[in-house]
Amino acid sequence: MDNIPVWHLVIISLITCCVIMGLVWLWAHKIKNAGVVDIFWSYNFPVIAIILLLLAPGFGTRKTMICAMVIIAGFRLGTHLAIRIVSHIKEEEGRYQQLRKEWAPNAERRFFFFFQFQGISNVLLAIPFFVSAVNPAPGxxxxxxxxxxxxxxxxxxxxxxxxxxxxxxxxxxxxxxxxxxxxxxxxxxxxxxxxxxxxxxxxxxxxxxxxxxxxxxxxxxxxxxxxxxxxxxxxxxxxxxxxxxxxxxxxxxxxxxxxxxxxx
Structure with missing residues (x-):
């Protein structure tokens, strides 16, 4: 695993995030609440961090440091959002109600692509994590x-x-x-x-x-x-x-x- 190319890490992360968002879309479709995407957009960053922690070839202290930062921040925000959204799970937030109206009659299909884009954005925004986690320089x-x-x-x-x-x-x-x-x-x-x-x-x-x-x-x-x-x-x-x-x-x-x- 020490020589795994960075683009392999990117692909693994992209597939993982998109699969997660596909499953979240199925749940959102069932409960008619697209707001749950916010929860898992936040949680996807810790997922990427765990992948890098396990597979990236960088200097251990640096890799652990950046991954810990991402896991703590992403888990905190995701859990905060989960508590808020789940407390009114049967009532979709106004922002998503508005999108549902604007995207009718193909709202569910457009939400699927919206969710997938969120997964892609997770990986794009994770550039600083990839750059840091593959750096082998000591210190x-x-x-x-x-x-x-x-x-x-x-x-x-x-x-x-x-x-x-x-x-x-x-x-x-x-x-x-x-x-x-x-x-x-x-x-x-x-x-x-x-x-x-x-x-x-x-x-x-x-x-x-x-x-x-x-x-x-x-x-x-x-x-x-x-x-x-x-x-x-x-x-x-x-x-x-x-x-x-x-x-x-x-x-x-x-x-x-x-x-x-x-x-x-």
């Missing part, structure tokens, strides 16, 4: 220490943001209100900000390996998706549909992304 570089420190900050920040939102929603007094406490007082999406920062940390970590600069693709794609595609636009559109004027006032007073800047 760790300053980039890898810096990447780990930034990762710790980002995971901690995202965990705090998620817990603050969950606590707000759990209180029945807040039903129908907009969460504007804690980090959410400054940013409408602190969880997304720290998620992006985590991908920046993986890029910084990868700079300690040959061709590490290629890993910039990952935070760049995540930033684009969050700001322009499936992240903030879809989430805010749903919030406007469900909370109306209250969310418009919240939009006017907060930063869209960065959690330490508040308007006014």
């Amino acid at each position: 760790l570089s300053p980039f890898e220490y810096a990447g780990f420190a930034l990762w710790f900050i980002s995971v901690t920040g995202e965990t705090i943001a998620d817990r603050q939102l969950a606590a707000f929603k759990k209180d029945p007094v807040n039903k129908g209100k907009v969460c504007d406490t804690g980090l959410w007082h400054y940013s409408r999406h602190p969880n997304y900000f720290f998620e992006w920062l985590m991908w920046v940390s993986y890029f910084v970590f990868a700079l300690g390996s040959p061709y590490g600069y290629l890993a910039v693709i990952s935070p760049a794609i995540i930033l684009y998706l969050l700001l322009k595609v499936t992240g903030i636009p879809a989430t805010e559109a749903q919030s406007l549909r469900s909370k109306g004027e209250a969310f418009k006032k919240y939009q006017a007073s907060t930063s869209v992304f960065v959690p330490w800047f508040k308007k006014g």
Whole structure:
């Protein structure tokens, strides 16, 4: 296994992620809730990390370090999403209800390809993991220490943001209100900000390996998706549909992304 080519690792990871997403699509089709894709999109990164931990030929300490980072972060986010989604498993989230309406009458078929694309995106975004895990050079570089420190900050920040939102929603007094406490007082999406920062940390970590600069693709794609595609636009559109004027006032007073800047 010491000489396994990186492209073999990519193919193994791609097949595994796509098979998982195919099975998840079958489940989603049965329960009529496409939102479960978010859970397994997060869990697929630890799956890739385990594959690399077992098969990649890189320096043991570096490989263990990057894989542990990915497993911890992916499992935390996936479990957080699972708790939230499973709690209302019979009610599909508004974002996916909207897609179901837009894609009718071929929604299920289009969801299948959507799920497969999510599996492919897992592998594309995993570039920093592949780059780091196949590097055989002994010892760790300053980039890898810096990447780990930034990762710790980002995971901690995202965990705090998620817990603050969950606590707000759990209180029945807040039903129908907009969460504007804690980090959410400054940013409408602190969880997304720290998620992006985590991908920046993986890029910084990868700079300690040959061709590490290629890993910039990952935070760049995540930033684009969050700001322009499936992240903030879809989430805010749903919030406007469900909370109306209250969310418009919240939009006017907060930063869209960065959690330490508040308007006014």
